[in-house]
Amino acid sequence: MTGVSKPPTLGRKIARGFTRFGGERAAQLVPQARLAGPMPWVIAIMVTLVVIAAAGGLAMRNVAGSARAELAGGATVQILEALPQERERQARVVEQLLESSPEVASTRRVPDEELDALLEPWLGIDADNQAVPVPALIDVRLRGDASKDVLDDLQASIAQRAPSARIDAQASWLAPVFGALASLQYLALALVVLLALTSVAAVWLAARSALGSNRGTIEVVHMLGGTDSQIARIFERSIGFDATLGGAVGLTLGLGAILLLGRQFAALGSGMMSGGALGWLDWVIIAAIPLLAVALAMLTARMTVLAALRRML
């Protein structure tokens, strides 16, 4: 030890800078638990659940969207007449009237065999059409949407010559299904929001805990002239690293679950389910979830640390 010798001098310009304190050296101030700690795994679980919930919500939206598009210009005319000859007469009249209407693109009389097949599960193979009258059905494809005004006009035009005819938009038959799909979408959205809030709470707790266990170091950095932003950045970086690891693991697990579920639904061979396939924009949204999780975790950590530091001088 040199003791009384003159201490080494340091240029004032260097010592008094206020440039950024960050990077690996700054991060060393807070010991990292990395994968040994719970935070990456908590975030991984959250991201997995959010990815699955978001994929489910997007698939529901696609199912509803494709069904709506398919049914948008469709209408069905029912001839609710008990007497077969009169029912047949009104059906022919309605077909003629509709085909001459400028609103209508095409019509198709649903054959009796098709109706029998539809009713077979309920009425049996040899159902007596005389005993159980079945309405005649005509599928109508409109040039535009099956709006209430268009349907009211058509109904008025056929009512006089076919009083037993009733026209309905095909979409209205599926209104309860659309309602259920919308509910599932809202449920998925609510799950995403709840999981995001849970993640925020988890990060808040982790940041508070890290602040508590590193209080001595923080006081030293403060005493050395460290700013709140510098200290917050250290924690932000630490939790950002954990969130990146957790996000990557969570995305991988979530994608695995989506692909597995997608394969199972595809195997059902249902036309409606095939409309729920995810598009490229959906995949972009899903891929953005871990990035948003990292940003949310870092922002939460920063806000938590800054709020705690403000209580110190």
Place this chain on the structure above:
Amino acid sequence: MNAPESEVVTFDNVGLRYGPDREVLSDVSFTLFPGSFYFLTGASGAGKTSLLKLLYLAQRPSRGAIRMFGTDVITLARKKLPAYRRRIGVVFQDFRLVPHLSAYDNVALPLRVSGVSEEDLRKPVADMLDWVGLSHRMDDRPATLSGGEQQRVAIARAVIGRPDMLVADEPTGNVDPDMALKLLRLFEALNRLGTTVVVATHDVHLLKKVPESLIMRLDKGKLSDPTGALRYPPRPSGPRERRS
């Protein structure tokens, strides 16, 4: 309110209380001048640590005024305090080294906080560790160093940024008498470069080791001025009295 930096620190009727209890510091008024060496003495519980906390801006007083480097630091915005803290070096009795950093990284910390690049800080840190006689322990963590070595690392950390004022709270409390004297010599060497040094100690023998020093004595939160060197308001100009 800014004033010329003819005084490093001025306390004017400062009082400090923690919660509803009685004041731990009461009507404290003094001036510290650039380049002086002060001992702050007093029995345990006299308020030395509280006074030092006010000096290194870890605490605001309950009443009174404090000017530091020509600025009223009581009304100073919180976000501006770091700039003033960087002009103050602090040494603690319990060292307060960051336990998971090496001696080198502990000493480099103030420079890194100030944004000095790794390239620029390498030599100053190595020189500083050499000055305190620890260049051979630069890669060791505090837990593996002796009390005297840890205190020397703490001193190196406190002075590497060439502070305008060095505040030391019982720096020799955890070291043997020989090491205490060596540490004191480090403070003297720094003081000779113009740094104002304030050393809190209850060891009266230490006071005699620095003949040029001025003494501030605290007794139950009241400051006495046995040398008459802490007069407040300060003289407009002229030499300050020193203890002979």
